[in-house]
Amino acid sequence: MAVIDQFQPLDRERDLKLHPTHVIGHYGVFKRDGRVFLQIDTLGSADRAKPNSQSQTFQLTSESAKALWEILGREFNLSA
Template identity: 45%
Template sequence: MALISHFDEKRRDRYTIHDEIDATYFAFERDGRSLLQIDTFGRRTRQNPGRQSQTIQLDRESALALYKILQETFAFK
């Protein structure tokens, strides 16, 4: 599990599209901070399908940073 503190842009020479997976999210408050947690689950073809694979958390600052990245990437207004 990880609370993202910031995002750094990285460039690659080659990009690939990954397999689709399921994810859940929930928002909660801890110590006066609002947090968003996203849990991802392994591919259905995996040995243990449906098992939680990764967890990330965003606080207000990292959520705002991601929001700005999404705005720029997808031309959200």
């Protein structure tokens, strides 16, 4: 599990490829010490040794959520 504080672009020369596994993202919002966090969990695919067990977790702060919002808007041509 990790709290994402900021985003940085990957080196464009790096080979990016689509992963074959598709999962559902489960999310929750909680407050700690007056701050709001968004947590996203994914469960392992049916092909894993422990299917449907928690696989990945990451948390966004309000600042990193805003940064991600801006990235998504720019890269997917979205508007509010």
